[in-house]
Amino acid sequence: MAEVSREEILHIAKLANLELKEEEVDTYLLHLQDILDFANVVNSAPTEGLEITIGANENCNVFRKDEVKQETSREELLQNAPEQERGMFKIPKVIQ
Amino acid sequence: MKITELTVHELQDKLASGELTVTQITKAYTDRIQEKEGQVEAFVTTLTDEATEEAKKMEEKIASGEIKSSLAGIPIGIKDNMCTKGVRTTCSSRMLENFVAPYDATVIEKINEQGMINLGKLNMDEFAMGASTEYSYFKKTKNPWNLNTVPGGSSGGSAAAVAAQMVPWALGSDTGGSIRQPAAFCGVVGLKPTYGLVSRYGLVAFASSLDQIGPITKDVRDAAILLNVIAGHDEKDSTSQNIEKKDYTKALEKDIKGIKIGVPKEYFGEGINPEVKEKLMQAIEEYKKMGAEVEEFSLDIAKYALATYYIVACAEASSNLGRFDGIRYGYRTKNFTNLKDIYKNSRSEGFGPEVKRRIILGTYVLSSGYYDAYYKKAQLVRTLVMKEFEKAFAKYDVLLTPTSPTVAFEIGTRSNNPLEMYLADICTVSVNIAGLPGISIPCGVDSKGMPVGMQLIGNRFQEEKILNAAYAYEQKTNFRKTYQPEFKK
Numbered sequence: 050m051a052e053v054s055r056e057e058i059l060h061i062a063k064l065a066n067l068e069l070k071e072e073e074v075d076t077y078l079l080h081l082q083d084i085l086d087f088a089n090v091v092n093s094a095p096t097e098g099l100e101i102t103i104g105a106n107e108n109c110n111v112f113r114k115d116e117v118k119q120e121t122s123r124e125e126l127l128q129n130a131p132e133q134e135r136g137m138f139k140i141p142k143v144i145q
Numbered sequence: 146m147k148i149t150e151l152t153v154h155e156l157q158d159k160l161a162s163g164e165l166t167v168t169q170i171t172k173a174y175t176d177r178i179q180e181k182e183g184q185v186e187a188f189v190t191t192l193t194d195e196a197t198e199e200a201k202k203m204e205e206k207i208a209s210g211e212i213k214s215s216l217a218g219i220p221i222g223i224k225d226n227m228c229t230k231g232v233r234t235t236c237s238s239r240m241l242e243n244f245v246a247p248y249d250a251t252v253i254e255k256i257n258e259q260g261m262i263n264l265g266k267l268n269m270d271e272f273a274m275g276a277s278t279e280y281s282y283f284k285k286t287k288n289p290w291n292l293n294t295v296p297g298g299s300s301g302g303s304a305a306a307v308a309a310q311m312v313p314w315a316l317g318s319d320t321g322g323s324i325r326q327p328a329a330f331c332g333v334v335g336l337k338p339t340y341g342l343v344s345r346y347g348l349v350a351f352a353s354s355l356d357q358i359g360p361i362t363k364d365v366r367d368a369a370i371l372l373n374v375i376a377g378h379d380e381k382d383s384t385s386q387n388i389e390k391k392d393y394t395k396a397l398e399k400d401i402k403g404i405k406i407g408v409p410k411e412y413f414g415e416g417i418n419p420e421v422k423e424k425l426m427q428a429i430e431e432y433k434k435m436g437a438e439v440e441e442f443s444l445d446i447a448k449y450a451l452a453t454y455y456i457v458a459c460a461e462a463s464s465n466l467g468r469f470d471g472i473r474y475g476y477r478t479k480n481f482t483n484l485k486d487i488y489k490n491s492r493s494e495g496f497g498p499e500v501k502r503r504i505i506l507g508t509y510v511l512s513s514g515y516y517d518a519y520y521k522k523a524q525l526v527r528t529l530v531m532k533e534f535e536k537a538f539a540k541y542d543v544l545l546t547p548t549s550p551t552v553a554f555e556i557g558t559r560s561n562n563p564l565e566m567y568l569a570d571i572c573t574v575s576v577n578i579a580g581l582p583g584i585s586i587p588c589g590v591d592s593k594g595m596p597v598g599m600q601l602i603g604n605r606f607q608e609e610k611i612l613n614a615a616y617a618y619e620q621k622t623n624f625r626k627t628y629q630p631e632f633k634k
Contacts, residue, residue: 058505065463065508066470067501068493077505083564084506088452088519094526101524102531104354104384105340105580111383125247129474138472143484 053082148173149310153367156313157215167207167218167262171200174220174264178311184292184632186284187306189225189235191265196220199262206260216374217260222312224303225266226273227358228347229253232263236349237281238271240469240476240495250347251382252316252358252375259374264312268302271497272466273323273351275299276569279560280499287556288330289630290595294553297327297569303361304331308630314362314371318348320355321454322548322573325585328361329548329598332587332628334615335361336368339606340580341386343372344379352461353384355454355577363625365586365616369393372608388606396609401617402436404610407541409444412572417550424589424597425547428618432545435617442540446533446575449526454574455567456510456523462500463507469495502563531579538604543614546572548585548598572600582608586615587624596628 058078062069069077123136132139148170151159159165175193182188206212223229226236228246230253235241249257256263270280278286278301288296289309296305300317304327307315317324319337328335336359343358350356360371373394378387408429413422433439471477471491478490496504510519537544549569559566576583581602588599599618603611 053509057509061505061508061512064512065504066467066488066492067496067504068489069501073498073501077502080502080563081506081509084455084567085509085519087564088456088510088523090452091449091456091522091526092518094449094522094529096522096525096529099525099528099532101521102527103524105531105578106384106386113380121247128247129244131471131475131477140472141481141484141487 053078053085149177149313151313152363153219153313153370156219160218161215167200167204170218171196171220171262174312178264181309181311181632185287185289185305185309185311187267187286187302187309187311188265189237189268189283189302190233192232192263193265196262196264203260203262212260214259218262220262220264220313221256222264222267222303222306222315223253224269224300224315224317226269226318226349227253227316228349229263229266232266234266234349235283236272237269237283238495238497238500239282242282242476244474246347248347251344251379253347255374267300267306267315270299270301271500272349272462273299273318273320274462274499274503276322276326276566277554277559278302278327279556280497282497285556288553289632290332290553291593291633293634294555294595295330297330297549297553299323299327300335300361301327304328304333304335307331307333307361307363314360314367316358316375317361318356318358319577320351320458321577322570324359324361325573325583325598325600326549326569328585329587329596330553332596332624332630333361333363334365334368334584334586335359336372336584336608337576337582338372338376338608339582340577341384342582342606342608343375344377344382344385346379346381350465352458353465354461355458357577365612365619366394366397368584369397369612391609393608393612396613397616398613399617399620401432401614404437404543404614405541406432406437406439406614407537407544408439408441409447409537409544409546410441411444411447412546416568416571417547418552420591421547421549421551421597424591425545425599428588428599429545431618431621435621437614440541442537444533444537444544446530447571450530450575450578451567451571453523453526453530454570454578455506456519457527457578459503459507460511460520461507463504463511466496466500466504471495499563527578530575534575534579534581542610544602546600546602548572548600552591552595552597576602581605582611584611584615586619588618588622589624590628594631
């Protein structure tokens with residue numbers, strides 16, 4: 050059974066691009082441990098000889114013609130952008 | 146009878162005979178929203194003025210023959226995770242508080258083609274993660290049967306709005322029970338179609354291999370009618386299946402003599418409220434009287450299914466929600482000096498606690514060192530669950546279980562204990578894991594007058610069988626004519 054450490058929670062939060070407050074770390078640590086202890090039951094399931102399932106449909110590739118279609122305009126796609134300039138999404142400077 | 150008490154098929158009849166007009170119907174609903182929304186709080190966005198305008202236009206279109214659908218002018222409510230062009234789609238999250246989709250979801254295109262009128266966007270647990278609608282960023286929706294209890298979730302706004310007669314029917318989405326469980330709590334009908342029957346294009350993704358859109362309605366016939374509208378292959382969703390188009394209302398037969406119903410005993414054991422069990426037992430007796438062959442059997446996957454569900458759903462959610470970064474749409478923090486800060490702070494401030502909890506769990510089970518022990522193992526168990534269902538459907542047409550182990554619980558009693566909240570999904574999640582269709586219909590009320598839901602599960606793409614079994618029971622027992630929500634405090 051995995052014991053989740055404080056360092057691990059902080060590492061996972063970093064991977065997920067989340068910043069946790071001190072008190073949040075404690076709560077999430079508790080909840081995650083609880084849920085993982087419960088989820089551990091999957092390791093007692095009789096799965097010998099079975100293949101993994103990724104989706105509920107039979108796995109197969111779905112192809113379509115690679116055609117260019119203009120369904121939404123650039124203006125429409127940019128309308129929700131927090132910041133934009135000259136028809137582009139704007140972000141802070143990345144090269145110092 | 147009041148207009149808002151009628152089912153959609155009754156409204157269709159009255160429109161056809163000229164007894165009612167589109168304007169009258171829309172007005173009845175906008176008035177009802179005015180009257181009840183303060184108590185129930187089912188909507189994130191109401192569109193009452195727009196609907197009134199739309200009704201006028203629709204009347205002209207019907208008169209001129211421009212639109213011929215018998216559903217033209219019928220109002221509907223939409224769960225707020227389906228994209229509606231020009232109307233905000235929030236997922237009940239601060240992250241999408243001001244998001245206005247530049248396109249319609251495929252299901253929205255389909256209801257628009259029929260000339261249906263959108264009354265508004267309905268409240269839900271944030272990003273559909275929850276079983277009580279208490280995790281909405283905006284408000285807590287109340288259950289019309291008892292305003293101190295939750296409506297269930299995550300499609301709690303949709304189910305409560307139908308039960309409170311603020312919409313004649315609604316669309317919900319179901320990843321682990323989010324249509325069926327709130328339908329059970331609110332005493333209405335909720336259908337989760339087979340995975341791949343309804344396009345997910347424009348549905349904000351939670352767990353892509355489990356999500357499915359479906360109807361929440363007053364009766365089984367309405368569920369079949371709305372399924373007719375939304376089902377079908379869509380090239381914009383590569384998981385939608387290209388199968389023959391059916392008329393599901395043809396399945397609605399009262400005669401179910403000889404149909405084989407399997408009752409998995411694991412779904413009636415520990416943790417099931419005795420009053421819920423009693424109502425289900427009565428329903429089973431009713432089916433026997435109608436000539437169904439009912440048999441108890443063992444479906445020994447219930448204990449693995451819930452854990453498998455939370456591993457798979459959270460893993461997929463942690464990946465799907467990676468797109469919210471404060472750059473292209475959604476909430477952006479004011480507190481940043483560089484790009485990394487934008488990502489981190491926008492996500493930390495924009496997501497609520499349950500969403501963050503699931504992202505953390507999902508990231509954990511996918512991270513190196515734990516992937517094999519949790520995620521891969523859950524994918525193996527998923528195969529096991531599917532195989533067990535296959536065996537069951539070799540013997541039975543339909544499986545019968547409770548929809549939820551309890552009736553609606555009181556607001557605030559579970560929201561601080563995530564594991565306890567997850568247990569509300571124990572009867573429904575295996576259906577999503579295996580991609581099967583499931584329907585919840587009311588089968589009575591408990592001693593406090595709260596509705597109890599019965600779930601009927603079918604084999605893949607055999608919606609007709611569960612609709613038929615549900616319809617026969619509904620016609621025999623007539624729940625809706627006997628019980629109505631009283632807005633108790």
